[in-house]
Each structure stands twice: as C-alpha cells, then as structure tokens.
Amino acid sequence: MNLDFFKLVKREIKIMLKNFSIIYSFSTFFVVASLIFVFSVNDISYVKVFYKSIVWIVLIFSIMLVSENFLNEDFNDGSLKELQFLGFSEESIMVSKSIAMWIMIMIPMLFLMPLVFIFFQITLYELKGLVINLFLATPSLTLISILSSLFSVQLKRNKIIQFVIILPFFIPMIIFTTSTGTLFESHNLKENQFLILIGIFFITLPVCLIAGRLIMREINK
Amino acid sequence: MFTYLPHKDSLKDYLTVEENLLNWLELIGSKIQKEKFFNHLKFFKLNDLRNNLIGNLSQGQRKKVSLTKLLLTKCNLWILDEPFNSLDVDSIKKTKKMICSHKANGGSVILASHINLNIEGSKRMFIKSPKQKISNKIANFDTWDNIK
Amino acid sequence: MIFSLANPLRFQRLIEKIEPITLNIAIILLLIGLFFCFFGSPPDYLQGETVRIMYIHVPCAWFSLMIYSIIALCSIFSIVFKHTLADLISRSCAPIGACFTLATLLSGSIWGKPTWGTWWVWDARLTSELVLLVIYLGLIIINNAYEDKSKADRYSSILAIIGIINLPIIKWSVDWWSTLHQPASISKFSSPSIDSSMLLPLFIMTFSFLFFFISILLVRVRGEIIQRKIEVIRFNRMVS
Amino acid sequence: MNYFLNFVNSGDHFSYVLSSYLIVFSIIFLIFILSNSKTKKLEKEFVNLIKNEEKK
Numbered sequence: 077m078n079l080d081f082f083k084l085v086k087r088e089i090k091i092m093l094k095n096f097s098i099i100y101s102f103s104t105f106f107v108v109a110s111l112i113f114v115f116s117v118n119d120i121s122y123v124k125v126f127y128k129s130i131v132w133i134v135l136i137f138s139i140m141l142v143s144e145n146f147l148n149e150d151f152n153d154g155s156l157k158e159l160q161f162l163g164f165s166e167e168s169i170m171v172s173k174s175i176a177m178w179i180m181i182m183i184p185m186l187f188l189m190p191l192v193f194i195f196f197q198i199t200l201y202e203l204k205g206l207v208i209n210l211f212l213a214t215p216s217l218t219l220i221s222i223l224s225s226l227f228s229v230q231l232k233r234n235k236i237i238q239f240v241i242i243l244p245f246f247i248p249m250i251i252f253t254t255s256t257g258t259l260f261e262s263h264n265l266k267e268n269q270f271l272i273l274i275g276i277f278f279i280t281l282p283v284c285l286i287a288g289r290l291i292m293r294e295i296n297k
Numbered sequence: 298m299f300t301y302l303p304h305k306d307s308l309k310d311y312l313t314v315e316e317n318l319l320n321w322l323e324l325i326g327s328k329i330q331k332e333k334f335f336n337h338l339k340f341f342k343l344n345d346l347r348n349n350l351i352g353n354l355s356q357g358q359r360k361k362v363s364l365t366k367l368l369l370t371k372c373n374l375w376i377l378d379e380p381f382n383s384l385d386v387d388s389i390k391k392t393k394k395m396i397c398s399h400k401a402n403g404g405s406v407i408l409a410s411h412i413n414l415n416i417e418g419s420k421r422m423f424i425k426s427p428k429q430k431i432s433n434k435i436a437n438f439d440t441w442d443n444i445k
Numbered sequence: 446m447i448f449s450l451a452n453p454l455r456f457q458r459l460i461e462k463i464e465p466i467t468l469n470i471a472i473i474l475l476l477i478g479l480f481f482c483f484f485g486s487p488p489d490y491l492q493g494e495t496v497r498i499m500y501i502h503v504p505c506a507w508f509s510l511m512i513y514s515i516i517a518l519c520s521i522f523s524i525v526f527k528h529t530l531a532d533l534i535s536r537s538c539a540p541i542g543a544c545f546t547l548a549t550l551l552s553g554s555i556w557g558k559p560t561w562g563t564w565w566v567w568d569a570r571l572t573s574e575l576v577l578l579v580i581y582l583g584l585i586i587i588n589n590a591y592e593d594k595s596k597a598d599r600y601s602s603i604l605a606i607i608g609i610i611n612l613p614i615i616k617w618s619v620d621w622w623s624t625l626h627q628p629a630s631i632s633k634f635s636s637p638s639i640d641s642s643m644l645l646p647l648f649i650m651t652f653s654f655l656f657f658f659i660s661i662l663l664v665r666v667r668g669e670i671i672q673r674k675i676e677v678i679r680f681n682r683m684v685s
Numbered sequence: 686m687n688y689f690l691n692f693v694n695s696g697d698h699f700s701y702v703l704s705s706y707l708i709v710f711s712i713i714f715l716i717f718i719l720s721n722s723k724t725k726k727l728e729k730e731f732v733n734l735i736k737n738e739e740k741k
Contacts, residue, residue, distance in 0.1 A: 154305030555705040668724035
C-alpha cells in the first residue's frame with residue numbers, strides 16, 4: 077500500500093473546501109465577536125489600546141470552536157478509525173488535520189486583517205506585527221486546539237470540558253503574542269520575541285503529537 | 298493488503314457519492330477507469346444516485362455505498378463489521394453473492410454479523426462475553442474470592 | 446518490594462495498618478510545630494510578624510509541586526505498564542493537590558497584603574501556581590467526566606503528562622523573571638542566611654503536612670479500592 | 686513566650702497571620718473530613734452488597 081502523508085493532507089483540504097460553511101461561519105464569528113468587544117468598551121481610544129488582546133481572545137475561542145468541528149465529524153462517521161486502520165500513523169493524522177485547519181484559518185484571517193485595521197484604527201506598522209504574530213502563533217494554537225478536541229471526542233455530554241482542560245495551555249501563547257507588539261515598537265527585543273514564538277511551536281509540536289498519539293490509541297479501545 | 302469497513306460508514310454528509318468513493322480510492326492509492334467505476338456502481342443500482350449528497354440518502358443506501366468500496370479495490374482480505382445492518386433482503390442476497398464470488402477468486406473475508414449466512418466452507422465462531430476477563434479489565438482483582 | 450505491593454488488595458491491608466499511625470504522627474508534629482511557630486521563633490527583621498505565615502505557606506507550596514510530580518510519575522507508570530494502583534493513586538491525589546495549591550495561593554495573598562500592599566500581583570510564580578490549580582481542577586473534572594473509569598484514568602494521565610511543562614516554570618520562575626515584578630520574597634530562602642530558629646518550625650510543619658498528606662491519601666486510596674470492588678460486584682451481577 | 690506576647694501586643698499583623706492559619710488548616714481539614722466521609726459511605730455500601738450476595 078503506497079501510503080503518503082501528502083495524500084492525507086490533500087484529503088483533508090478537499091473535504092474542508094467542500095464544507096465551505098465552516099470558513100464562512102468562522103469569519104462571521106470573528107467579526108461579530110470583535111464587534112461585541114468594541115461595543116462593550118464604548119470608547120474608541122481604549123479599543124485602540126486593547127486591539128491585540130481583543131483579536132487574540134476572539135481568535136482563540138473561534139479556533140477552539142472550529143477544531144471541535146474538525147475531529148468530531150471524523151470520529152462520528154467512523155473515518156478516524158478507518159484512517160488508523162489503513163495504516164496512517166496517528167501523528168500524520170494530527171499533523172495533516174492541523175495543516176488543513178491552519179490553512180482554513182489563515183485564508184479568512186488574511187481577508188479580515190484589513191477589517192481589523194479599519195475597526196481598531198491601528199497603524200500599518202502595528203498591523204505588520206499582528207500579521208507576523210498570526211503566522212508564527214497559529215500553528216501551535218491549531219495543534220493545541222486539535223488536542224483539546226481529541227480530549228472531548230468521546231464525551232456524550234458536557235462538551236465544555238475541553239475548554240476548561242486546555243485553556244491554561246494557551247496562557248504562554250497569549251502572553252507572548254500580545255506582548256510582542258509593544259516590544260516590537262521598541263526595536264530592542266523584536267527578534268527575541270519572535271524566536272520565543274517559534275520556540276513555543278517546537279515545544280508544542282512534540283508534546284501534542286505524543287499526547288495525541290496516546291489519546292487516539294485510547295479512543296478505539 | 299486488506300479492506301476494512303468499520304461499523305459506522307465512513308462517508309461525509311456534504312460530499313456526493315462519487316466524490317466520497319473517489320476520495321477514498323485516492324487515499325488508499327489505487328486508480329480505476331471511469332467505465333469500470335460506473336459498472337461497479339451499477340451492482341447496487343447506485344448509478345442514478347451518483348451525484349446525490351450522502352446526507353440525503355437513506356441508511357440502507359449509505360450502507361450500499363460503503364459496500365461498493367469492496368468492489369473498487371482488488372484486495373485479498375476483507376474485514377467487515379456488521380455489513381448487513383439496515384439492508385433489505387434483496388441487497389443482503391447481493392452482498393452474499395459478492396462474498397461468494399470473492400471467495401471463488403481466492404480471497405478471504407472476516408465478518409461479524411447477527412445473520413446466519415450459510416456460505417459453504419465458512420467457519421463460524423460464537424463469541425460470548427467472557428465474564429472474568431471483563432471484570433479483570435475493570436480492576437486488577439484476581440478472582441471473586443479475593444474481593445471479599 | 447514495590448511490585449509485591451502492586452496488588453491492590455495487598456496494598457489495602459498495608460493501608461489499614463499504617464493509616465492510624467500516620468494521622469497520630471501528623472497531629473503530634475502539628476502541635477509541636479504550632480508551638481514553635483508562635484512561641485519559639487522571633488519575628489523577622491524586615492518582614493516583622495508576617496513571617497509566621499511563611500511556616501505554613503512554604504510547605505503547602507512544596508507539597509503542591511510534590512503531589513503533582515507524584516501524579517505525573519503515576520501517570521507515566523500507568524501509561525507504560527497499565528497498572529491499576531498507579532491510576533488509583535493519581536486519581537486520589539488530584540483533589541488533595543488542588544487543596545494544597547488553593548491553600549498556598551490564599552495564604553500567599555494574605556502574606557502579600559501587608560508586605561506588598563496588594564492581594565495579588567501578576568507575577569510569573571503566582572501565575573504559574575494559579576495555572577497549576579487550574580490543571581488540578583481539569584484533572585478532577587476529567588476523572589469524573591467519563592462513565593468508563595479506565596478511560597477517564599487514561600485521559601487524565603495524559604493531561605497530567607502534558608502539565609509537567611508547568612513544573613519547571615513554577616520552580617525556576619523566580620530566577621528567570623526575577624527582575625520584572627517580584628520584590629525580594631521567595632528567592633530569599635535559597636540564600637543560606639536564614640536563621641536556624643526560623644528553619645526549625647518550617648521543617649516541623651513540613652513533616653507534619655507530609656504525614657497529613659499521606660494519611661489523607663491512604664484514606665482516599667482505600668475508598669477508591671472499595672469503589673472498584675463495588676463496580677466489579679455490580680458488573681458480575683449484571684452478567685450472570 | 687516572650688515572642689508570642691510581643692506578637693500579640695504589637696498587633697500590626699496579628700489578624701493577617703491568624704486568618705491565614707485558619708484558612709489553610711480549614712482547607713486541609715475539609716479535604717480530610719470529606720475523604721473520610723466518602724470512604725465510610727463506600728464501606729457501608731460494600732458491606733451491604735456483600736450481605737445481599739451471601740443471602741442469595
């Protein structure tokens with residue numbers, strides 16, 4: 077059997093593109109949720125200050141909502157079991173899913189960035205920092221959120237558990253993504269901060285893969 | 298090389314019948330001609346449903362689509378998990394015929410079902426739930442006497 | 446030796462012998478320790494009388510870390526060897542650890558009010574300790590979320606292994622981010638300048654807490670073993 | 686004894702120290718009592734189950 081990792085990725089992307097409503101609802105959720113933040117703050121000068129936190133918090137929650145969609149479907153119609161049975165390793169399943177999810181997040185985010193730029197009245201320089209952050213931080217975010225949805229895949233009730241369990245592991249991401257901008261402007265530590273984001277990715281990758289492998293083994297018992 | 302059909306039909310609701318099958322074929326890395334593909338679809342009379350979304354089909358039709366996967370590949374070993382669930386009598390006969398012809402071509406099938414098939418030369422195994430094993434799984438206690 | 450105790454039933458017999466002894470030792474040590482805390486130790490030169498909070502705050506913090514590492518070790522053990530006793534211990538450790546962490550946070554913030562002027566500072570060590578509490582809560586939630594006990598054990602052990610990342614952050618956060626917010630507080634202990642009159646109550650309280658922890662753990666493990674037995678009996682009745 | 690008298694008389698941080706001790710010990714005793722009561726309840730249930738089993 078000629079097994080190929082890229083085949084898996086191709087399948088994920090194909091399925092994802094067919095199911096276009098996820099992308100649509102993701103981007104709508106992002107816009108509406110950030111609008112709610114703006115209305116709750118009520119003063120545009122504060123919004124300008126807090127734009128990074130708003131964007132990142134909304135992004136985290138929308139990613140977690142999407143990730144549940146990604147894995148639960150595969151588990152419920154049995155294709156997760158079939159993939160494992162066909163001989164694809166658990167790691168490759170997880171990585172292919174997170175690659176597909178990353179593409180699915182990045183496509184609408186690139187279109188939404190100008191909207192953020194207008195909404196929060198930020199400068200072009202800040203926007204640049206935000207986009208670079210987005211590119212560096214979202215891979216680990218998707219990995220962690222796919223892991224979190226793996227935790228809740230077999231729960232019949234109380235799906236909120238996955239948020240409780242995995243949210244503390246987002247804390248370092250949030251700290252470094254939101255503080256990057258301020259240090260970015262000072263030109264002092266900018267490379268350092270980006271390196272930290274890349275470093276976090278290289279820590280989360282093996283941890284998520286090992287844990288995901290263990291959980292996927294456990295699911296089909 | 299084997300084909301495995303799990304208990305749940307691993308089909309996506311928002312893809313058509315054709316897309317589902319072709320995606321699966323691509324995943325396991327085998328190619329098939331268009332003509333042959335349509336011929337195999339005819340076996341379960343799925344030819345007209347080719348462009349329907351899976352989500353619109355009935356449970357029996359879904360099962361037929363997943364059984365069609367067996368025809369599309371040339372595997373020696375089929376592993377089927379309750380293939381006759383939610384099928385009508387006619388299609389059960391067809392499936393049986395399929396299994397018989399596969400056997401005649403030198404293939405082998407392992408399946409679990411509630412229906413007695415009566416295929417010649419097949420071996421049957423009845424599995425009862427082994428009490429001690431399951432209770433061992435719950436806790437590491439050796440025997441019933443130990444618990445007290 | 447360890448493997449001979451691996452059978453839960455043999456372990457249970459051992460528990461029944463040890464349990465009352467540990468509780469007695471814990472209470473005696475607690476009384477001695479309280480005497481030294483209030484009567485036998487001087488106030489600190491800088492911190493004044495609030496240093497007495499340290500005698501319970503620091504042992505609690507140590508135990509919050511130690512219990513987590515016990516859980517992590519048991520989880521690794523249960524994943525590698527699939528052993529029931531490790532599951533039982535990690536399952537019964539989680540609530541105790543959560544309580545010790547909560548005690549650490551509360552006593553720390555009470556210490557912080559007169560010393561720093563605020564109840565809470567978003568300092569690296571405080572934050573990571575809070576994260577530890579959240580991880581403990583997650584473990585407890587997972588342990589009770591699944592109907593299938595063995596599945597819940599496996600999931601919670603995986604989560605515990607992921608959470609190990611937090612331990613070194615708590616331990617060395619003072620060294621890594623010491624320049625940010627933290628006034629001289631906890632890093633002070635690492636210097637050998639601490640007086641023996643203050644070291645004595647600290648150690649006595651630590652050992653008292655240790656025996657408390659052991660006795661609570663043993664009670665909980667006994668309860669877990671009984672629960673498993675009840676499940677087996679119910680299951681057998683259902684099958685037969 | 687002198688230390689304690691000084692501590693009580695100085696009075697500046699007495700309430701803080703006392704409240705922290707109370708909170709910590711109450712938390713530890715709470716978990717102790719809770720786990721004890723839980724175990725006792727399970728023991729009772731277990732004894733009842735065994736009795737029922739022997740009757741049959």
